[in-house]
Amino acid sequence: DSKGVLHSQIKEFCCDMSPAFISGIEEKFPNATITFDKFHVMKMVNEALDQVRKQEQATQPELKNSRYAWLKNPENLTEKQGSKLAKLKDLDLATGRAYRMKLSLQKMWTKHPILSELYFDEWHSWAIRSRLEPMIKVAKTLKKHKDGILRWFVTKMTNGLLEGINSLVQATKRKARGYRTADNFIAMAYATVNKLDLIGIS
Structure with missing residues (x-):
């Protein structure tokens, strides 16, 4: 049937690692291939990094108020955050080791596809040996989804556009604090996503 034909024509998906999606x-x-969104991969690593920070902060008060400095990319740090991070990196912290693992995996996306699997395996081995439980846990999860993660080097697919659209729709929903009908909400969502100029429209 037409539905079956449509299903057979869809060859690629991009999603996060939700078991329900998979x-x-x-x-x-069944004939489609999955690419796991690279931004979701890095989000998972960032969450593991933050867990390491939270655990270590109990014995290292210097880590207080440093969360966003570790989670941001170096080029996005404010001057104050950059200065704080530089001082913290001089200390022999578990959080610092987790941070270097995060930056290392981030570099994988810039490598040549031929090197991507070797690079991933080396990173996974490093994380597993780190003795940092959150990093070990996330490394094991990523290893299970290795094929879909490395599929990015073939498809270059991400969920960035969909995430952007979703944030605009959610902003539209919050802005009005409710709409009288679902049709009104849908119409305004379309208008917002398309950035229509509604001035003068009654």
């Missing part, structure tokens, strides 16, 4: 795609689109 099982749904594998069940309904």
